[in-house]
Amino acid sequence: MFQTSLELLKFHWMAYTIYALLIVSVIVWFGWNLTRKERVKSVVRIPFYGYIAFLVAGGVGHHIFTYNTIPWVEQDIKRHDITPDKKFEIEVAKHRWTLPAEPMKAKQGQKIAFEVRSSDLTYGFGLFRKDGTLVLQMQVLPKHDNYMLWTFHECGKFDLTSTEYSGPDEYDEAGHDKMLVKDALEIECGPETRVAMNEKEVK
């Protein structure tokens, strides 16, 4: 159902906004009816066990829904059994990335593995679109293999920065992020282009 994180976030925004308006309206309606002198009749009778079943279904169903509609969930769980089309090894230390010598490039639809190692602190590995929205991220724990597999269903250039705080040395005196790498990754458009996320870049 969802091919990119942007599609997912749009759906999420809409679903949660509707829910938020609904829950606020219900409590306001409830509060108003609490004070009415004439005893109002219940609009709907909610059976207790029906309500419990709804909560359980909501909690569990949410994960079943995302597992079946978000492509990176299954791929992430099975990542160690999948052979990637491309692999990028990245080092990070003292708030500085060491990227592969060759520019990081891949094709849309390819399975790309990111292996990031930190030798000092906990960082985050996050790729962002040009409009600032987040494509993917993982935590980078020091002295651990931080391995992620990702299939890009969108093309363009993506910026890299740390998504985890690692101390004020990540910034210069003026507060600019020293770990921000513009155009760290380029994904070439393929025939199966669904959404051009970075339209300006693609053009």
Next chain:
Amino acid sequence: MQTVEKKGFVRQLIHGTDFDADSLSALQKVTLRAVVMSFLFFGLVAIEGMIMRVVQTGPTNSFLPKMFGVPEHYFSIMTVHPIVGIFGSTYQLVFAAFMFLVPYLTKKPLYSVKLANFVWLCITIGTALAWFAGFIWHYAPLYTLYWPLPADVEQFSIIGGFVFVVGVALIMIGTLGFIYNIYATIFARTGIHANKTTKELLISGFGIDGLMNLIHKLLGKKPYSKEPALSLPVVAIFRGTVDTFLDALVILGAGILVLIYLIAFSGGADWNVHAVDSLLYKNFFWWGLDLVADGLVLIYVAGSWYLLATLITGQKLFMENVARAALLLELFVSWMVWSHHLLADQPQPEMMKLVSGEMVTAFELLTQGLALFITLVTLWKARPLKMSPELAYLLGGLVGFGLAVPAGIIQADMGLNRVLHNTQWISFAHFHIALIVGLYMTLYSALYVLWPLVTNNTKLFSKKLTWAHFWLYLIGGVGMGAFAGMAGLDGMLRRHLYVNGEFSGWMILAAIFGSMVLLAWFLFLYNIVMSIGLKGLVGIFMPAKDDVASYGIDEETAAPAKA
């Protein structure tokens, strides 16, 4: 609650309405001391929050001193912000309320007023020390203390780290003092518990009697316990305090680890920080820290809702046995959910992410949903009710958790966590709304319910100000959470500095609504000070003439409490 005839401003400010500090008992005074400190820290935390919002608006802000945008200073504010907010303000307010409520509900004296005084002093001094560590030495590893950042002496000064850890340790020692006082009071076999055994009190405290009653009902047997040893709010306090205890041990443990390294470094030793595994540490630390968010807060709040619903309506709680059993269920749930904080950590075993991070975490929807349902039905059955401030604040608290809990559950998912982890979504749509709207509005409701009891029926200065506070606070809290949360959906990270105004639109809106929260706090404080007067305020901190440690009972009939 009555509105009083106004005096001249200065006279009103000095003398208040009809508050008499000398008439207060030792228990009332110690309660009010912690409440005063709590609301002073709340003001500090609201100002800190506003500073951070304004910094994030970027170049559009020209009035804020430049020092706040300097990374060392900005992140030291971000480090102390939750310490001041959660421990200095929230813990103090909750502890004050419970150290008054447990004697009130169990009709027994508090185990020790001296210990209660030690608790608020310890937490106040500890919070102040942690704050100074950030303000003076710019010690800024954030509250998460991800190893080995707190021991990174290349970025932070050793003395700053030392003062910070000592401050947090003092807060935890104060917390342990509160726990001892609460359990010593609950388990004291005096008054109505003179004939109860420790086993009976323990069974009731854990909610086992409620579960057994449900099982007996299903099997068609007689009730296991017709009169539970402890009332339901006391069960919630008992249960939540188990998590408070474990959390204090974990935070103290982490503090000792940091302290050992800092002392070693100050002595010139060259210890390898990676001797401590960062993933193991993260699991240990989040297990403990999450007992605050997903343990004691949810349980204390559920207990407070039950108490407030019964006090406001004057009726019995709906489905009390289910509520008791749900508190028992929450015991297991709160201990097993920490992995939702590690869904973005690839070395974390997948099974832990799936079971602890997703499935068990989803049960919080059930436990909190049950508490919401039971509270609403209890209120509904008692209608019509007058829309008093305490009822309005209670409904506000329900709105807060109704919004915040699903926002958190949404993110505790392996699919959505990939794009929501560490963004402003979790910071604002989830825990700021949970704390500012959900928790604090519940606490304000409790405050207005307890006000006549703790102040000997002091008249409030202005009812209009009470309602102004309510609406400004509710709209401001929800608005700030919503707009800053939307910035998170647009990719704004929560532990990041943006100086170019990348998300200035959302941040300006969040700052506008945030300033409503700040204004609401000021109106609240003004109303309270004008009610008790500066003379009364000073009187609260003077020794009590009446050393009674209970409320509403004749202490002479109750033997001294024994732990």
